[in-house]
Amino acid sequence: MKAINPTQTAAWQALQQHYQAIKRVHLRELFAADGQRFNRFSCRLSDQLLLDYSKNLITEETLATLLQLAEETQLTVAIQALLKGEKINRTEDRAALHLALRNRDNLPMLVGGQAVMPQVNAVLAKMERFCNQVIEGDWRGYSGLAITDVVTIGIGGSHLGAWMVLQALAPYRNHLKCHFIANVDGGEVSEILKSLNPATTLVLISSKSFTTSETMTNALTVRRWFLTSLRDPAQLRPHFVALSANAAAVAAFGIDREQLFEIWDWVGGRFSLWSAIGLPIALSIGFKAFEQLLSGAQSMDRHFVTAPFRENLPVILALLSIWYGNFWGAETEAVLPYDYRLQGLSAYLQQANMESNGKSVDRQGLPVNYQTAPIIWGETGTNGQHAFYQLLHQGTHLIPCDFIAIAEPHHPLVNHHEQLLANCFAQTQALAFGKTAEEITIALAAAPEEIQITERDRLPFKVFRGNNPSNTLLLRQLTPNNLGLLISLYEHKIFAQGAILNLFSFDQWGVELGKQLAQCLQPLLRKQAVSASIDSSTQGLINYFQTWNVQHGSR
Numbered sequence: 001m002k003a004i005n006p007t008q009t010a011a012w013q014a015l016q017q018h019y020q021a022i023k024r025v026h027l028r029e030l031f032a033a034d035g036q037r038f039n040r041f042s043c044r045l046s047d048q049l050l051l052d053y054s055k056n057l058i059t060e061e062t063l064a065t066l067l068q069l070a071e072e073t074q075l076t077v078a079i080q081a082l083l084k085g086e087k088i089n090r091t092e093d094r095a096a097l098h099l100a101l102r103n104r105d106n107l108p109m110l111v112g113g114q115a116v117m118p119q120v121n122a123v124l125a126k127m128e129r130f131c132n133q134v135i136e137g138d139w140r141g142y143s144g145l146a147i148t149d150v151v152t153i154g155i156g157g158s159h160l161g162a163w164m165v166l167q168a169l170a171p172y173r174n175h176l177k178c179h180f181i182a183n184v185d186g187g188e189v190s191e192i193l194k195s196l197n198p199a200t201t202l203v204l205i206s207s208k209s210f211t212t213s214e215t216m217t218n219a220l221t222v223r224r225w226f227l228t229s230l231r232d233p234a235q236l237r238p239h240f241v242a243l244s245a246n247a248a249a250v251a252a253f254g255i256d257r258e259q260l261f262e263i264w265d266w267v268g269g270r271f272s273l274w275s276a277i278g279l280p281i282a283l284s285i286g287f288k289a290f291e292q293l294l295s296g297a298q299s300m301d302r303h304f305v306t307a308p309f310r311e312n313l314p315v316i317l318a319l320l321s322i323w324y325g326n327f328w329g330a331e332t333e334a335v336l337p338y339d340y341r342l343q344g345l346s347a348y349l350q351q352a353n354m355e356s357n358g359k360s361v362d363r364q365g366l367p368v369n370y371q372t373a374p375i376i377w378g379e380t381g382t383n384g385q386h387a388f389y390q391l392l393h394q395g396t397h398l399i400p401c402d403f404i405a406i407a408e409p410h411h412p413l414v415n416h417h418e419q420l421l422a423n424c425f426a427q428t429q430a431l432a433f434g435k436t437a438e439e440i441t442i443a444l445a446a447a448p449e450e451i452q453i454t455e456r457d458r459l460p461f462k463v464f465r466g467n468n469p470s471n472t473l474l475l476r477q478l479t480p481n482n483l484g485l486l487i488s489l490y491e492h493k494i495f496a497q498g499a500i501l502n503l504f505s506f507d508q509w510g511v512e513l514g515k516q517l518a519q520c521l522q523p524l525l526r527k528q529a530v531s532a533s534i535d536s537s538t539q540g541l542i543n544y545f546q547t548w549n550v551q552h553g554s555r
């Protein structure tokens, strides 16, 4: 696959000129000039998902030139390489074939010339058997009691996907109580274990590498917790399963092979919730609903791989992100789900996006001369309106926003839902069209004189510039299928963005240095350890820690 610097394409030059021509055009003008703008810049998928991208700072010419950028950077070739299981994760010499995990049609999928579907299907079948045993109470703990609580120990891609999905699909959950331990902070594991009975607790150690220090520290602590209640370590057996690619490390931990749910190195951690890493999901909503999640993702996969780029939702979102990040100077993107159950979505997308494309070296190993990943942040609506919308409306940043809403709630409170959706739509309207000084003045014309005088002084503070771009994604319902559609949409947006920007999106070397330094510093936190030559700030912090850490002092 040829690596192309996007800034050296004709499209990029054209976009730079086009930006000069369009930067002063207001969305008010664009909508006034085209009564069909919504129809022109919106698309639906399987009658379950609508993307309204009409409130973006684009014209047909903008879109055409952005699409030309996708063509000139050979996005189609990149998609084919993804599908063919090529080692597109070049620096780790791996494929990135998470599409195989939800390949419900069992199309042939190869990695290194080997068909992967037999192993994918074998693990899915094993997951199904296990889920049925646990859910139906046939899987018993050391004392003969059925499982009531499932604890997943994992972090990053081995945590965020399952954690986010289980919040989003709360209405589909069964009697099993699911808990997540991710942070190495002892406060989390202590809090979680407080409420648990070892006799009815199942622990999933979720780690592709089975070496991540936080996860292994938590796993050992939880195992010790069990051993305070058990007479014989052999009694641990029914309480621990592993979700991992590292069978040797799993065996060394003491988990039998039949209680290992395998994943593979050609599945990136942040793209792994569809694999055995998704076992907490399948346990909590049932395997059939988990399969619906997979099917939803497959629908979006099919769309991404086959739809012309002009109607391709992930490609359009990717191009819009590049347009704002590289021509409008936008540094961040806000993910604003107007649904309480999607409260974990922005955290999930932070890793998916920023760990994939938060790079500054291109596929030739050269420093990039353009913006790569945006900073992803966000909060559910309407909460965010009472926290940061002031900045969105009247701040100094251009912040493209993704509003996500669900037409049909899972609760009967109609008036709540109508208020929620009205706020969602109104915010995109206010962001797009704002409110001019003239409009404010006209609205005050009928007010008493003293009000008009007071308000005249406030006028500059009450103007809304508008022209803030947003996308609105409207799902018919938040079902497992539609959640799969949504997550896969963002996965492919991120992939397309990385491909166009000539990045390796599936490695994450940037997380290594901090981990290594932490391993060097941890021994230094103990009084008796002699510190190597480290900077005065770090040494100063260690000194204060040692002085103030009373618990430590008692050691």
Ligand code: F6P
Binding pocket: 155, 156, 157, 158, 206, 207, 208, 209, 210, 211, 212, 215, 269, 270, 355, 508, 511
């Ligand atoms: O954040 C770095 C990272 O490697 C992620 O890519 C990964 O999802 C996470 O740590 C956990 O890794 P593992 O699943 O191997 O424990």
